[in-house]
Amino acid sequence: MSYPESEMQHRTTIPVVDRSIGDLVSDMARMGFQAGQLGQSLRVWENMLSKDVTIFLGLAGAMVPAGLQEMIAYLISRRYVDCLVSTGANLFHDLCEGLGIRHYRGSACADDAHLNECRIDRIFDVFVSEVELHRADKYISDLVTSLRTDVAYSSREMMELLGRELPETTILGAAYRAGVPIFVPALSDSSIGIGMVIAWRNGHRVTVDQIRDVDEITQISEKSAETGVVFIGGGVPKNFIQQTKVISELMGTYRGGHSYAIQYTTDTPHFGGLSGCTFSEAVSWGKVDKEARMAQVFSDATITVPLVVHALRERVARRYSVPRFTWRGSELELVYERS
Numbered sequence: 094m095s096y097p098e099s100e101m102q103h104r105t106t107i108p109v110v111d112r113s114i115g116d117l118v119s120d121m122a123r124m125g126f127q128a129g130q131l132g133q134s135l136r137v138w139e140n141m142l143s144k145d146v147t148i149f150l151g152l153a154g155a156m157v158p159a160g161l162q163e164m165i166a167y168l169i170s171r172r173y174v175d176c177l178v179s180t181g182a183n184l185f186h187d188l189c190e191g192l193g194i195r196h197y198r199g200s201a202c203a204d205d206a207h208l209n210e211c212r213i214d215r216i217f218d219v220f221v222s223e224v225e226l227h228r229a230d231k232y233i234s235d236l237v238t239s240l241r242t243d244v245a246y247s248s249r250e251m252m253e254l255l256g257r258e259l260p261e262t263t264i265l266g267a268a269y270r271a272g273v274p275i276f277v278p279a280l281s282d283s284s285i286g287i288g289m290v291i292a293w294r295n296g297h298r299v300t301v302d303q304i305r306d307v308d309e310i311t312q313i314s315e316k317s318a319e320t321g322v323v324f325i326g327g328g329v330p331k332n333f334i335q336q337t338k339v340i341s342e343l344m345g346t347y348r349g350g351h352s353y354a355i356q357y358t359t360d361t362p363h364f365g366g367l368s369g370c371t372f373s374e375a376v377s378w379g380k381v382d383k384e385a386r387m388a389q390v391f392s393d394a395t396i397t398v399p400l401v402v403h404a405l406r407e408r409v410a411r412r413y414s415v416p417r418f419t420w421r422g423s424e425l426e427l428v429y430e431r432s
Contacts, residue, residue, distance in 0.1 A: 105129075115407030118400050127392050134355045134388035134397075135404050138323065141353045142173065142405075142412035145429045147317035148353075149334045150174040153326030153368070157186040157264070158196050158216045159395050161325075164402045166267040172415045172432075173405055174323060176313055177268060177275045178330040181283025184252065184265060184275070185229065186221075188285075191259035191266060192232060194225040226284065233288025238297045245302035247309055247423065248277040251285075274313070274418060276306050278333040305423055311337045315346045316427040317416065321353030322381075325394045327360055327368025335380040342379060350375070350382040357394040357401075 107120045115135075122132025141148055152165065168174045186196065199213075199220035208215055212223040236254065240246070256269030268275050280286055280301055292299065314320055314337035324331045341347040360369030372389060375381040390397050411432045419426040 113407050114400060115404040118404040119408070127390055130388050130390045131392070131397055131400065134357070134390055135401055135408075137321075137353055137355055137386045137388050138173070138401065138405060139409060140386060141321040142409050145318040145414050145416075146321050146353065147176065147313060147319070147416045147427075148174045148321045148323060149176045149178065149313075151322065151324040151326070151328075151330030151334050152177060152179040152183055153324075153328035153330050154180075154394065155182065155186075155216050155219075156325060156394065156398075157183045157190070158219045158221065160196075161395060161398055162187055162190055162264060163262050164398055165325075166262055166264050167402060167406075169264065169267040169273050170261060170271050171406075172271060172273070172412060173409070175273060175416050176310065177264070177273060178310070178333050179264075179275060179277055180328065180330065181277045181280050181285045184255075184277060185284040187264045188232070188255060188259065189221070189226065189229045191263040192229055194221070194229055196221050230284060230288045230291060233285055234291040234295075237289050237292040237299050238295070240297075240299050242298055242300075245300040245305070247305040248280050248301055248303065249274045249306065249309060249420075251280070251301060252277065272418060274309070274420075276310050276333065278303060278306055279329045307333075307336075307340070309420075309423055309425065310334070311340045311344075312425040313418070313427065314338065315341050315344075315348075316425060318429065319352045322351050322355070324356040324358065325398060327356070327358055327366075327370075331356075332367055335375060335378075338380045339378065347379070350380050350385065352382055352385050354381050354385055354387045356389045357397045358389070358391060359393055361391060 105125050107123055118132055118135045121128045122136055197220045199218050201218040203215060213220050214223050252265060252275035253269055256265035259266035261267050261270055322334055338350050354372045358368060362369045362371050372381045372387040376383050414429040415432050417428050417430050
């Protein structure tokens with residue numbers, strides 16, 4: 094295979110000069126290995142923001158306890174992303190911060206038996222009080238107890254209810270204010286599910302319809318001019334977003350795979366798992382277009398994401414257009430508004 098000269102980079106080094114974070118990350122696209130992919134991811138993201146594109150963000154791993162909460166909230170509030178699919182755990186910890194329940198820098202070498210005696214939970218080198226977590230469980234249970242039991246909610250509707258009273262520095266609060274839908278396809282596999290089961294055991298049985306979730310997010314994909322994806326980690330959020338294209342094909346509404354695709358992950362392709370699979374593999378499923386602009390950064394997202402978010406802040410004052418969602422029950426109307 095040969096490449097045209099126009100697509101070849103003439104240098105793989107970058108000089109040490111005064112530059113902003115945005116310029117540094119952009120210049121890294123001229124380097125090799127993961128530095129080059131990091132720079133390329135910024136360029137793909139910038140390109141998405143210059144067109145009528147609906148951008149899906151998948152969030153997996155313990156990113157909120159690790160400290161990325163306000164980074165994700167910023168992406169949402171500035172509409173650098175338009176739809177979030179997250180694990181329930183990330184949003185539970187986001188809720189905790191909104192309620193004043195703090196995560197603390199601890200040690201990965203701590204005595205875990207002693208932490209258990211002190212009722213301190215450890216997430217690698219992050220500590221959080223189990224007593225305080227139970228306060229958040231009760232908050233969810235109390236909220237659920239106030240809801241109707243004769244209707245089934247989508248996880249999008251549940252996250253809107255949680256976000257109403259939270260500050261804009263939280264993911265849930267930022268999404269509520271910006272009109273960005275949040276889907277949690279594995280809601281029961283989290284402390285949000287734990288809080289809901291407390292209400293359930295007390296006789297207040299509120300149902301979350303996860304099949305409605307599948308239909309609603311697929312409508313977003315179907316009604317978008319073009320779609321792009323950004324995955325922080327992989328897991329359930331990655332597949333939940335990707336499968337919208339499979340559903341569209343089955344329903345006769347398929348208009349091609351995602352036009353843009355970015356991932357920041359420590360998972361690798363050769364073990365065969367979804368979290369590390371390449372976008373070229375997704376092309377075989379029709380989930381990603383064969384001509385899509387892609388970048389996969391195989392590195393710790395707690396390192397790469399802050400760099401890219403700051404670079405976007407410097408380099409993109411406003412995006413070309415923003416998709417606006419109007420929900421009438423579970424039926425979606427989508428229009429692009431020039432920003």
